[in-house]
Amino acid sequence: MAPNGPTRQKAKDKKKRLKKLTEKAQCRWCKGLKTCEEGLARIDWKNVDQLQRFVTPQGKLFSRKRSGNCSRSQSLVKAAVKYARQMSLMPYVG
Amino acid sequence: MNKYEGMFLLDNSKVKPDAAECAAVVSDAIKKHGGNVVRADRWDERKLAYEIRKQKRGTFVLAHFEAESANVAAIRDDVNLNENFLRIMIMRCGDEFPTFLTAVDYEAMRPRREEEPMMGDPAKGDVLEEEV
Numbered sequence: 613m614a615p616n617g618p619t620r621q622k623a624k625d626k627k628k629r630l631k632k633l634t635e636k637a638q639c640r641w642c643k644g645l646k647t648c649e650e651g652l653a654r655i656d657w658k659n660v661d662q663l664q665r666f667v668t669p670q671g672k673l674f675s676r677k678r679s680g681n682c683s684r685s686q687s688l689v690k691a692a693v694k695y696a697r698q699m700s701l702m703p704y705v706g
Numbered sequence: 707m708n709k710y711e712g713m714f715l716l717d718n719s720k721v722k723p724d725a726a727e728c729a730a731v732v733s734d735a736i737k738k739h740g741g742n743v744v745r746a747d748r749w750d751e752r753k754l755a756y757e758i759r760k761q762k763r764g765t766f767v768l769a770h771f772e773a774e775s776a777n778v779a780a781i782r783d784d785v786n787l788n789e790n791f792l793r794i795m796i797m798r799c800g801d802e803f804p805t806f807l808t809a810v811d812y813e814a815m816r817p818r819r820e821e822e823p824m825m826g827d828p829a830k831g832d833v834l835e836e837e838v
């Protein structure tokens with residue numbers, strides 16, 4: 613016997629919920645893009661406001677776990693922060 | 707000839723933080739070593755994150771230019787000896803120059819929260835929603 617309407621809907625909802633829970637979070641740069649390159653091209657060492665989101669108020673770089681960056685974007689953000697520090701756009705120590 | 711993007715930090719006590727003069731100083735430094743300046747413009751005049759040579763403020767100039775790779779080292783050496791400059795950063799671009807964005811453009815790109823209407827305080831007798 614085939615399951616009736618409401619039961620089938622419930623099963624669907626449960627599946628959806630589980631998918632959401634088990635889904636791996638995507639990096640904010642690569643999210644929703646076909647290739648990561650498009651997103652990674654947006655990382656710019658001159659855009660200080662953008663980089664401020666990845667450092668503590670003291671000026672220390674956030675970990676990947678905290679920032680949610682993927683390996684490649686974390687590497688690029690790290691380099692960008694270091695260039696900005698060198699040009700005195702961002703502080704070495706807060 | 708390769709394409710380069712250079713950011714130059716100028717000393718405000720030596721060079722006036724005037725757009726035309728700043729761009730001229732940077733263009734001269736590049737042209738001196740055979741570089742071809744595509745665009746040089748004042749990026750911003752702002753407070754520095756830390757003092758450099760006892761200067762608390764500086765003028766940033768962004769330049770897009772073409773030069774031979776050997777000449778870039780010469781430009782860097784020359785600028786490091788020049789007292790008008792506090793810092794320099796030259797980066798190689800790919801096949802095309804990136805979009806020329808100044809600090810004002812970056813400021814405009816910053817996402818802002820939409821201003822929400824001020825909520826009244828019901829304790830003071832303010833009416834939050836008009837009753838129909």
